[in-house]
Amino acid sequence: MNRTPRLAVAATASTLTLALALTGCGRSDEAGTTTADSADSISEGPASGAVEVWAMGTEGELLPELAEQFEADNPDVTVNVTPVPWESSTEKINTAIATGEVPDVMQVGTTLMSGFVGLDGLAPTPEDIDSDAFFPGAWETTEVDGTSYGVPWYVESRVLYYRTDLAEDAGVEAPEDWAGLTDFAAGLQDAGADNGIALQTRGNSTALMYFPFYWQAGGEILDDAGEFTLDNEAQVKALDYYSSFMRDGLAPPVLVEDEKVQNFIDGKLGSFVSGPWERANLLTTAGDDFADKFGVVPLPADETTASFIGGSNLAVLADAENPDSAWKFVQFATDPAAQVDWFEISSDLPAVQSSWEDPALADDDAVAVYQGVLETARSTPAIPTWSEIEHELDLIIEQTIAGDLTPEEAAAKMQEAATSIGTGLD
Amino acid sequence: MAVSARRRRTGLAAWGFALPFTLLFAVFMLVPVASSLYMAFTDMQGKDLRTPWAVNFVGFDNFAAVLADPKFQQAAGNTLYFVGVAMPLTLGIALLLAVLLNSGLTWFRSVFRVGFYAPVVTSIVAVAVVWRFLLQPDFGLVNSGLGLFGIEGPRWLTDEVWAMPSLIMMATWRNVGYSMVILLAGLQGIPKDLYEASAIDGAGAVRQFRSITVPLLRPTILFCAVITGIGYLQFFEEPFVMTQGGPLGATNSVAYEIFNQFGFGNYGLSAAMSYVLFVAIVILSYLQFRLLRTEK
Numbered sequence: 001m002n003r004t005p006r007l008a009v010a011a012t013a014s015t016l017t018l019a020l021a022l023t024g025c026g027r028s029d030e031a032g033t034t035t036a037d038s039a040d041s042i043s044e045g046p047a048s049g050a051v052e053v054w055a056m057g058t059e060g061e062l063l064p065e066l067a068e069q070f071e072a073d074n075p076d077v078t079v080n081v082t083p084v085p086w087e088s089s090t091e092k093i094n095t096a097i098a099t100g101e102v103p104d105v106m107q108v109g110t111t112l113m114s115g116f117v118g119l120d121g122l123a124p125t126p127e128d129i130d131s132d133a134f135f136p137g138a139w140e141t142t143e144v145d146g147t148s149y150g151v152p153w154y155v156e157s158r159v160l161y162y163r164t165d166l167a168e169d170a171g172v173e174a175p176e177d178w179a180g181l182t183d184f185a186a187g188l189q190d191a192g193a194d195n196g197i198a199l200q201t202r203g204n205s206t207a208l209m210y211f212p213f214y215w216q217a218g219g220e221i222l223d224d225a226g227e228f229t230l231d232n233e234a235q236v237k238a239l240d241y242y243s244s245f246m247r248d249g250l251a252p253p254v255l256v257e258d259e260k261v262q263n264f265i266d267g268k269l270g271s272f273v274s275g276p277w278e279r280a281n282l283l284t285t286a287g288d289d290f291a292d293k294f295g296v297v298p299l300p301a302d303e304t305t306a307s308f309i310g311g312s313n314l315a316v317l318a319d320a321e322n323p324d325s326a327w328k329f330v331q332f333a334t335d336p337a338a339q340v341d342w343f344e345i346s347s348d349l350p351a352v353q354s355s356w357e358d359p360a361l362a363d364d365d366a367v368a369v370y371q372g373v374l375e376t377a378r379s380t381p382a383i384p385t386w387s388e389i390e391h392e393l394d395l396i397i398e399q400t401i402a403g404d405l406t407p408e409e410a411a412a413k414m415q416e417a418a419t420s421i422g423t424g425l426d
Numbered sequence: 427m428a429v430s431a432r433r434r435r436t437g438l439a440a441w442g443f444a445l446p447f448t449l450l451f452a453v454f455m456l457v458p459v460a461s462s463l464y465m466a467f468t469d470m471q472g473k474d475l476r477t478p479w480a481v482n483f484v485g486f487d488n489f490a491a492v493l494a495d496p497k498f499q500q501a502a503g504n505t506l507y508f509v510g511v512a513m514p515l516t517l518g519i520a521l522l523l524a525v526l527l528n529s530g531l532t533w534f535r536s537v538f539r540v541g542f543y544a545p546v547v548t549s550i551v552a553v554a555v556v557w558r559f560l561l562q563p564d565f566g567l568v569n570s571g572l573g574l575f576g577i578e579g580p581r582w583l584t585d586e587v588w589a590m591p592s593l594i595m596m597a598t599w600r601n602v603g604y605s606m607v608i609l610l611a612g613l614q615g616i617p618k619d620l621y622e623a624s625a626i627d628g629a630g631a632v633r634q635f636r637s638i639t640v641p642l643l644r645p646t647i648l649f650c651a652v653i654t655g656i657g658y659l660q661f662f663e664e665p666f667v668m669t670q671g672g673p674l675g676a677t678n679s680v681a682y683e684i685f686n687q688f689g690f691g692n693y694g695l696s697a698a699m700s701y702v703l704f705v706a707i708v709i710l711s712y713l714q715f716r717l718l719r720t721e722k
Contacts, residue, residue, distance in 0.1 A: 090689070098475040115691070118473050202584065202672050254584040254673065259564055384473070388690035398674055402586075424473075 042128045047325035048076035052103035054093075056086045059107055059154075059312065062346045069341070070332045077325055090115070097121035102317040104326035108150060109312050110141035110379055111208075111386065118384030118424055122149040122315045126327055129334070137309040138351045141379045145425050150315035151334045152351035154342065157307045157370055157377045158212060161278060162271035163264070164295045166191040174297040178216070178241055181300045185250040188270025196250045198260055198272040199242065201401050207393040208308055208380065209273060212299055214238040215306035215378050222381050226423060231415035234303075239400050239407035246401050253401070261285055264294075273299065275310070276349060279366055296366060298373045309377035311351065349374075384424035392417040465697040472691025481694075488698035498699065500675050501683040504590065508679065509658045509710075512594045516654055517647070519598065520605035525639070527606070528613040539610070543603035550600075554667035557596050558583070583669055586676045593664040593677055601657070605650040612646030613639070648718040655710050659703065680706075 047070075055063045060083025067079035082103065084092055090112065096102045097119045108116060116122050125148040131139045138152035162174065162184070172187035173180075185196030200209040211221075219234030245251035261278075263269035265286040282290060299307050314333055316326045332338055339350035340358045349361075349370055356362060356371050380386055393414055400410040466488055468481040492498050523542060527535050545553065560567045561582040569579030580588040620638050629637065640647075662681035665671050671678035671686075680703050687696035 094472070094475070115472070118691070119475060120473070202674075203670050254581055256563055256581070256584060258558060259562060262565070385690070388692070391686065391690070395675060398672065402674060404674070 042126050042327045042331060043324050046074040046076060047328040048074070049078075049322045049325055051077060051079045051105060051322055051325050051329050053079060053081045053105045053107075053329070054084050054103045055081055055107040056084050056089050056109075056312075058346060059348070060084060065345050066333065066338065066342055067329075069338065070329055073332070074325075074328070077329075079329065093121070094119065097317070097319075100319045102319045104316060104320040104322050105329055106315050106317060107153065107312045108315050110138070110152075110310055111390075113141055113150060113313060113315070114144045114382040114384045114386055114424075116315070117144040117149050117382075121318055123318045123320065123323060124149055125151060129331060133336070133353060134334075134351050135309065135353060135374045135377070137374065137377045137379050138311065138313075141309070141311075141382060142313050142315075144382045144384075150313035151330050153312050153314045153334060154339075154346075154348035155309055155311035155351045155374055155377075156275045156277070156349060157309050157373045158209070158273050158275055158299060159296050159307065159369060159373055160271055160273055160299055161264070161282075161294055161296055163188065163193070163267065163293060165293055166193055166267065166270050167295075174295065175300045177300050178302050182244070182248075182250070185245065185270060189250060191270070192267065193270035194263070194268040195252050196270045197245055198255050198263075198269055199245055199251050200257075200273075201246060201251075201253065201255045202394075202398045203257075204394060205390075206397050207390045208310075210238070210242055210393075210397050211380065212307045212378075213242050213302075216299070216302040216304060217241075218303035222383075222423075226425070228415055228418040228423075230418055231411045235411040235414065236407040237302075239397070239410050242397075243401045243403075243407070247403070265290065276347075276367075276370060280347070296369050298369065305373075305376045307373050307377040309374060309379050311349070381423075385421050389418050389421050392421070462697045462700065465693055466701050467698075468694050470693040470697075472693065474693070484694070488694050489702070492695060492698050492702060497675065497678070498680070498683055501671075501678045501680045504676065504678055505659060505661055505680045507590060508594060508597070508661050509655065511591075512597050513651070513654055513658050515594070516598045516601050516658075517605060517650060520602045520650065521609055521647070523602065523606045524609035524613055525635070527610055539607065542606055545600045546603040548600075550663045550667055553596070553600060557592075558668065561592055584673050586673050589669055589673055589676045593668060596668070597658070597661070597664050601654065605654060608650055609643065609646055612643050616642045644718060648714065651714045651718060652711050655714060656707055659707050659710060 053063065053067070054060075060081065063081045064079075067081060071077055071079055086109075089109075093106065093108075093116060097116065102121070108122075113122075125142065129151055131148065134152045135155060138155050139148070142148045142150040142152060160174075160181075166188045167174070167184070170187035170191035172184050175181040175184040181197070187196070189196035200206050214221075214235060217234040217238040219232060219238060220229055223229045246253045260269065260272055261281060262285070264272060265282065279296070282294065286293075298305065314330045316323055316330060320326050333342070334352060336350075336352045336355045336358075339352045339355040340360055342348060343350055343355070344360060349367070350356060356368075361367050361371075380390065383389075396405065396410050396413050396417065399405045400407060405413065467483055467485060469484050469487075470478065470481045474481050523538075527538055559565075561569075563569055563579070563581040563584070566579075566582070568582070572579040582588050582592040616639065620642075621634055624634055624638060660681045661679040662685065665677040665679055665682050666685070669677045671682050680699065684696045684699045684703065687699065
């Protein structure tokens with residue numbers, strides 16, 4: 001391990017920041033100049049040297065397989081992948097950024113981007129990377145205050161899983177709009193399910209489950225001026241609609257996540273909303289035969305269609321030792337062919353739109369349904385305070401479902417909570 | 427003079443021996459404590475991590491904000507509820523078990539001692555998996571068991587009223603073994619002849635318990651009460667792994683709220699919360715010493 005250069009870099013970096021602070025260039029002077037210039041370009045020629053990469057969860061285990069190709073194309077480069085558990089990733093990365101002891105490339109969950117940008121940890125994306133190649137919702141997750149700080153790597157989105165056998169018994173078609181979803185859930189319930197649908201009712205990420213409905217009703221979280229617009233008709237309508245399932249007994253009043261999959265397999269639950277990973281989960285729990293018992297369709301539309309887009313981006317760290325080769329690695333991993341390879345290695349859905357034309361994806365019905373969904377899928381705003389705001393919104397949505405707040409009160413409270421926390425952008 | 431020279435030398439040697447520890451103590455204890463105290467009086471945020479000297483001093487603003495925050499108030503209320511119920515419960519059951527284990531019956535003593543102590547050394551994550559399974563509303567063992575008697579069990583962890591009792595149950599089960607072992611050691615330290623002498627004087631089991639066991643066990647009980655009290659005021663792991671503070675904030679605790687605020691990058695605010703908790707711990711421990719100290 002070459003610790004010395006890293007320490008030297010860290011020491012230089014901190015001396016530099018100290019010098020800046022002493023000469024009165026502290027953070028307060030940075031206001032107004034937050035739109036950092038993108039790095040000009042990635043240099044020509046092969047990558048060289050060592051590229052340190054941090055990746056989380058399954059990606060951390062599987063990434064070396066993809067990195068081998070990059071190493072084969074660039075003989076002078078070594079890619080070292082360090083797997084980091086998702087649970088401790090935020091703390092670990094925060095510490096790394098604060099001390100300057102960082103990897104060159106890092107996988108960043110889309111909703112975590114703005115937090116690390118807020119710490120000045122990530123380098124702006126070079127112009128060479130073509131933003132149009134990616135799903136627009138995915139590219140948006142890389143942008144904080146108008147500047148992009150990474151490249152979409154893989155995406156995921158929420159869809160409706162439902163029991164095809166129950167739907168057939170009830171004679172109901174997969175829903176396309178809000179009224180249709182209510183009738184559909186009621187139909188599945190008539191056909192013998194205890195609950196026609198399950199929606200998240202409490203805890204972390206309830207807001208992420210709910211927001212597609214707000215977007216479908218035509219709502220926006222931030223307006224063009226970057227101000228919160230949470231207290232409006234669309235919010236009231238969406239909250240009322242979302243909680244109507246629990247209120248009318250179509251969905252469990254309090255969802256126990258641990259029991260969801262088992263209930264679905266037992267036929268006690270007719271449908272639920274989840275991401276692409278749930279398919280593998282269902283087949284492992286219930287066996288491969290279960291594949292013909294359930295179907296996957298996009299979430300219904302109201303004013304518009306919308307789902308939540310998640311996934312991960314690849315970012316190069318501001319303090320990276322080998323930034324040029326790091327960007328080359330990112331460029332490689334997000335190129336259409338490598339994206340298809342990565343899909344085959346990991347089942348992660350490509351963030352590059354043209355990769356979806358490859359037969360590996362296009363011929364798989366269960367995968368293809370996501371393509372249309374991803375075109376209109378949205379992300380929560382990339383602002384440094386989002387995780388704190390989301391935490392507040394989770395609670396407000398929970399209170400609305402419980403009937404402690406009316407949708408009108410909840411909408412007002414959401415606006416108040418978000419405004420008082422602020423966007424965290426100067 | 428020879429004496430003072432030697433004394434000086436001894437003094438130097440003493441400092442020499444104490445220096446490594448003093449240095450480590452200063453670097454790893456005093457500096458963090460002092461900086462977190464300083465942090466509590468500043469508006470430090472996550473983005474100031476790299477430039478900690480650029481923060482603003484805000485006086486008692488953080489403390490005022492913390493105390494006025496309804497979420498912190500709810501968390502404080504929940505924590506007191508938890509300590510108020512779980513502490514007497516834990517100590518009571520631990521004392522009962524210790525007395526039972528101490529009363530002869532040597533053959534099963536070690537088996538039970540291990541049995542009751544096992545949860546203490548088990549990882550909270552493993553414990554959480556088991557308890558989540560036990561407390562599941564539809565498939566859980568507890569509700570299935572209640573179902574046999576025709577009772578429909580509550581939705582333990584997702585019901586506003588039952589979530590805290592569920593965690594109290596779990597925490598008591600997890601911590602009772604620790605106090606039990608300490609109390610058992612205390613009981614075994616009480617001379618047997620005191621009991622023999624009192625038996626000759628005609629004292630029954632209850633009288634012996636009140637007049638010999640409890641007074642002589644007092645320092646041990648005090649120790650257990652203080653340790654359990656401090657641990658319970660820092661109530662964190664159970665809501666963290668089981669309920670994430672829900673439903674509707676019913677199991678949010680002060681320590682969990684501190685953790686959350688740190689995660690959101692509100693360092694000043696969470697440091698202030700930590701000191702509020704610290705003061706509460708000092709007060710509780712002081713009260714316990716006042717109530718349980720052995721009279722001279």
